[in-house]
Amino acid sequence: MSGCEWDDETGEIRAFSQFGYDGEDFMSLNLQTLTWTASKPEALIIKLTWDTYEAMLNDYKYNLLNVFPDLLKKTIQYGGSFLLRTDLPSVSLLQKTPSSPVTCHTTGFYPDRADLFWRKDGEELHEDVDKGEILPNHDGTFQMSVDLNISLIAPEDWKKYDCVFQMSGVKDDIITKLDKSVIRTNWVPPSVFPAGAVIGVVVGLLLLLLCITGLFMWRKKTNGFRAANTSDSADRHSDPN
Structure with a gap:
């Protein structure tokens, strides 16, 4: 993992390059001395070898202190309107x-x-x-x-x-x-409802109840009349006289 941090107020740049293995720190670059620091004994042999690669160390230093900060500044410049956007609620x-x-x-x-x-x-x-x-x-x-x-x-x-x-x-x-x-709030006190509206609802419910009661009585009367006719017809057909 390599990267940099830029303080836009002081201009200070803090760069880093480090390696990990199996979820643990393995080795990191010291930019002050341009040498590698082994975090585990297993990294020591690699550290000693990489410390001799002068060209590679100079490339790391140039990228971390020059290329990366320039990219970071351009990203902030181009995306400032989005990154610094603030909308109050x-x-x-x-x-x-x-x-x-x-x-x-x-x-x-x-x-x-x-x-x-x-x-x-x-x-x-x-x-x-x-x-x-x-x-x-x-x-x-x-x-x-x-x-x-x-x-x-x-x-x-x-x-x-x-x-x-x-x-x-x-x-x-x-x-x-x-x-x-x-x-x-959407809550309305019961006393606020118009009296006319309440009376209208009650009258409507009473009329509906009367209609249902009348229909029930009519159907009962109709069904009883048909049953009597059927019985009389059966009696007439069964009388030999």
């Missing part, structure tokens, strides 16, 4: 019913080096929370959510809680306060 507070946990949901962020958590008075919460995994969106961005159990939180203490989104490389966090006025 939209954040929503969701709740199914007033007694359900409040979900802090984020979506549309990139890359996935991010964290999402609830905190109280500035301290991250580890109890009464349920943290989900980072999931991909169809457009290549990501989403994540974390639930907060509010059953034991007094209404006057809601202002102490907030949801925090953090992303690697982004200085400012996205903070969303726990506030009833911003929670989105």
Whole structure:
């Protein structure tokens, strides 16, 4: 394995070339002395031989300190718009019913080096929370959510809680306060339903019940009449007089 690391702020280049065998370090190149370091006794004979290959050592040094860094810089330059892309998410507070946990949901962020958590008075919460995994969106961005159990939180203490989104490389966090006025829900209280709609549903059910009852009674009456006719006909055919 050979490669290099480049510090774009200081310009420092750290290069390496090393060999392994059977999952363990075997031998590595010391660029300061241009000699090989044996990590295992079995590598010593190869080290002594390769230390005499001056041309090979110079090639290694030139590639590691010149060719590899140039390729790395060009890759970052050409792919910078993709590698350095940062998309911040939209954040929503969701709740199914007033007694359900409040979900802090984020979506549309990139890359996935991010964290999402609830905190109280500035301290991250580890109890009464349920943290989900980072999931991909169809457009290549990501989403994540974390639930907060509010059953034991007094209404006057809601202002102490907030949801925090953090992303690697982004200085400012996205903070969303726990506030009833911003929670989105599809739940509708029973008292909100229009009285006319409720009466209409009840009347409709009564009419349906009457129709089913009438149909049942008509079929019973019809079937009983046919059975009587059949019996009378049989009696007439069996009477010799």
